[in-house]
Amino acid sequence: MVRIMYETLRQFLFNDILTSGDYGISVLDIALIIPIIVADFFILRILNRFTKKKGRQKKGYLRTVTRVIKWAMHFLAFLGTILVLGVRITNVFDFIFAVLNFKLFTLVDTHISLFTIIIMVVVIYASTKLSKLVRNYFHHSVFQRFNIEEGLKFSLSRFIGYLIIAIGIIIALQGFGIRLSALTVFAGVLGVGIGFGMQNITANIVSGIVILFERPVKVGDIVKLNNMIGEVTKINLRASIIRTIYNEHLIVPNTEFINHIVENMSYGDLKLRICIKVGVAYGTDVDLARDTLLEAARATETVMNDPPPVVLFRQFGDSSLDFELFVWIDNPQIKFNVESDLHFMIVKLFDQHGIEIPFPQRDVYIKEIPG
Structure with a gap:
């Protein structure tokens, strides 16, 4: 059983x-x-x-x-x-x-198999990872010892990263017997085919290289582009990232920095001059108005004393005597805050001194009333 x-x-x-x-x-x-x-x-x-x-x-x-x-x-x-x-x-x-090892295609005299493609992808991927590690090491350790400014550190570390990736690609190609001369024919045919469709991408990449080496703008700069003001937080090959005062992140093609006029508020000297326009009523003591504006500037802590504030009597307006107050600040990032502080201080001091800020008025005279 x-x-x-x-x-x-x-x-x-x-x-x-x-x-x-x-x-x-x-x-x-x-x-x-x-x-x-x-x-x-x-x-x-x-x-x-x-x-x-x-x-x-x-x-x-x-x-x-x-x-x-x-x-x-x-x-x-x-x-x-x-x-x-x-x-x-x-x-x-x-x-x-x-x-x-099955042969997929032949590039000039070199047989390309699936194994070749996989190993090349692995080598290039490893190169990108190594590039990131080396770039971060140089950026945070090596360059830090020499007190290199942030923008230059970013450019140099980016260049080192791209160089490592390029070396990795060359090693991958040479290691599998793919001669660089064999790629010239393929690159020529490919370049003609995609040249027309990738003109903008190519232009942006070239512009990115120019920005990294010529450095008209750097990471950390405050720029004004197309009526947008923000801080450059990253410069990539194709596009750069700008963070606005509203904490919005704008992805801007690099050609915008090369082909258009860009106001770089941080270029060279970080000091920035601010202009506050204000009008007072006709009949106001202009000396008192000037002194009050200067007092408002001196009472604002973020305004620099050197260069000193300046008040100009610009013109006789339609309904006001127009003045301009020029002050200097040491950081472009606080521009809007300083303007707001000055506006509050000017209104406060004008009220204390009895200075009127007029608004546009029109008088209508009727010669006769129709019967």
Whole structure:
């Protein structure tokens, strides 16, 4: 009886429920594969919980290690599955090797396969990661020791990053026997094909290179472009990012800085002159108006004493005597705050001295009333 049950169970477990060629999948195979998949799932889940519980998932290196462990677990699960199915690992590797080395196309005298493309992508990806690490190291460590200004540090670190990426691409090409001379024909044909459709992108990239080296604007500069005022926070190859006073981030093509007039409030000297226009009523003592405006400037803490404030009597307006108050500040970023402070102070002092700020008026004279 026991023997009969054993034979029945054995036939059930080793019975092929799926077949493909010489290979078959039995109930026992499925029973062994399921624990492998479940173990892979639970190990990865425990790993994710550990990283979240420790609050370390924000660190880049830990994310990378976690990702590598996940791929390693998937690979081990894959190997366990094919071993259970009785597939020889050498056969699997031979198949993968044949697929990877299958010739996709020929570039001049060089055969390009899937393996070539994958390795080139890996090398270029590694170059970008190395570029970021080296760029950050130079920006925050090396350049910091020499007290280099922020804009120049940004330009130099960007150049170093692009140089590392270019070297990585050259190494990838040369390592697989792709001669740079072989790319000239391909690049020429490709350039003619996309030249017309990518004129703007090419112009923006060239403009980005010009900005990084000529540095008409730098990271941290306060600029006025197309009636928009903001701080340059990042300069990329194609476009730059400007943060406005409203904390809006504008993505501006680099050609805008090259082809248009840009007011750089931070270029050279950070000092900025502000003009406050104000009118007083006819009949007002102009000397008192001038002294009151100067008093308002001196009472505003953010206004510089050197150069001193200046008041000019500009013109006789239609309904007012028009004055202009010129003051200097040491930081363009506080321009609007200083203007607001001056407006408040001028109104306050004018009220104290009895100076009237008029508004436009029109007198209508009627010669006769129609009967």
